[in-house]
Amino acid sequence: MFRTADMLEIFQQYRGDAIVIPGRGGRHWVHLSTCPQRDVPLGDPAMGGHASFALGLALAQPDKKVILFDSEGDLLMNLGALPTIAEQAPPNFYHFLLDNECYATTGGQPVPNAKNVAYDVMARGAGYPRAFAFEHLEDFAAHLQAILDQPGPVLVAMKVTPEVENNPIGQRPRWQTRTREQVVRDLQAELGLSAAHG
Amino acid sequence: MAQEAQLSPETVLEEMKKNGVTHVVWLPDSETNWLYLLMQAEPSLHLVAVSRESMAFSTAAGLSVGGKTPIILIQNTGLMESGDSLRGWALGLNIPVVLMIGYRGWTRHGVTQDTAATYTERFLNAFGINYYLVESNADASRISVAFAEAKKTKRPVAVLVGDEYHGFNR
Numbered sequence: 001m002f003r004t005a006d007m008l009e010i011f012q013q014y015r016g017d018a019i020v021i022p023g024r025g026g027r028h029w030v031h032l033s034t035c036p037q038r039d040v041p042l043g044d045p046a047m048g049g050h051a052s053f054a055l056g057l058a059l060a061q062p063d064k065k066v067i068l069f070d071s072e073g074d075l076l077m078n079l080g081a082l083p084t085i086a087e088q089a090p091p092n093f094y095h096f097l098l099d100n101e102c103y104a105t106t107g108g109q110p111v112p113n114a115k116n117v118a119y120d121v122m123a124r125g126a127g128y129p130r131a132f133a134f135e136h137l138e139d140f141a142a143h144l145q146a147i148l149d150q151p152g153p154v155l156v157a158m159k160v161t162p163e164v165e166n167n168p169i170g171q172r173p174r175w176q177t178r179t180r181e182q183v184v185r186d187l188q189a190e191l192g193l194s195a196a197h198g
Numbered sequence: 199m200a201q202e203a204q205l206s207p208e209t210v211l212e213e214m215k216k217n218g219v220t221h222v223v224w225l226p227d228s229e230t231n232w233l234y235l236l237m238q239a240e241p242s243l244h245l246v247a248v249s250r251e252s253m254a255f256s257t258a259a260g261l262s263v264g265g266k267t268p269i270i271l272i273q274n275t276g277l278m279e280s281g282d283s284l285r286g287w288a289l290g291l292n293i294p295v296v297l298m299i300g301y302r303g304w305t306r307h308g309v310t311q312d313t314a315a316t317y318t319e320r321f322l323n324a325f326g327i328n329y330y331l332v333e334s335n336a337d338a339s340r341i342s343v344a345f346a347e348a349k350k351t352k353r354p355v356a357v358l359v360g361d362e363y364h365g366f367n368r
Contacts, residue, residue, distance in 0.1 A: 045259075045286035045287050046252075046255075046256070046282045046283050046285060048283075049287055052253040052254075052260065053256040053257070053260040053287065054260060055246075056221075056258060056260020056261035056263070057261070057263060057264045058264075059221065059244070061265070078250070078252065080250050083249060084249065087247065180290065184263050184291060188265070191265065193265040
């Protein structure tokens with residue numbers, strides 16, 4: 001297992017001009033990103049669905065790399081997203097998965113069969129042409145450039161250290177610096193779409 | 199029932215094209231096969247098949263944020279499965295999307311026997327989603343009304359298709 005913040009620090013060097021949906025990594029990414037107008041930190045809009053949202057964005061913006069930092073709890077709620085992504089096969093979609101083996105925001109209870117789920121195998125079984133799994137940061141760092149140089153869709157499962165939160169939601173520090181509405185507005189302005197969605 | 203009293207899939211397709219739909223995010227039900235064949239043959243439409251309706255809302259949200267015009271085509275049963283996704287992804291991100299909902303169990307006459315129909319409008323009302331009933335080609339202009347309303351209000355608007363046992367499946 002490795003720390004999400006350390007992984008994102010490495011990833012930041014390879015980000016280029018990609019659109020990044022930081023998911024559960026948002027609290028760290030907000031301090032690391034050098035291109036916030038292309039970041040889509042949405043927090044937790046619903047119980048699951050980040051993979052499908054990212055797919056939609058990738059289909060809508062085929063000329064831009066769309067990089068998602070999904071989490072295993074989110075994906076487990078919507079596993080059916082995998083065959084849809086594989087069928088659509090957007091070459092600009094890079095699906096990274098933060099697997100901390102638990103529901104960290106609810107106190108760290110394990111997800112079903114937490115230690116034994118091979119998400120890279122699931123992705124391949126669903127039809128992803130490429131999938132990887134990393135448990136060590138050095139391996140991740142050594143392969144990242146090559147992963148991003150190849151077309152998607154690709155799933156990159158990573159074992160990350162849980163950052164368990166036990167405080168009541170109202171007492172947790174907010175890491176978001178923008179509202180969701182502002183995030184969407186900023187991205188659309190960056191993409192020249194301001195009038196489309198507003 | 200006379201042919202002209204039905205809702206033809208060609209009419210629905212025309213409404214999609216007229217309103218600039220780029221992507222149809224959908225999960226087929228037993229009554230939409232003919233529409234599927236037409237959509238598949240239409241080069242201006244990109245079909246995105248999901249395996250559970252909740253994913254239609256998050257997918258459509260991504261498409262809309264990225265500047266496209268999706269439509270969600272699902273059955274009322276799947277709509278009810280999708281409550282949290284509708285709340286968080288579509289309403290929460292102010293997504294102007296039309297939901298075309300197969301109104302399973304709906305009947306204008308007599309008693310509705312299917313609880314899928316019993317709860318459909320109650321469900322939409324609970325989420326504050328406005329809706330229009332479309333039963334035949336004569337009602338088809340309501341689909342354009344729904345698109346205009348979605349765009350203006352930046353909210354999902356539903357079209358309830360109350361003719362699912364006729365024109366959609368020949």
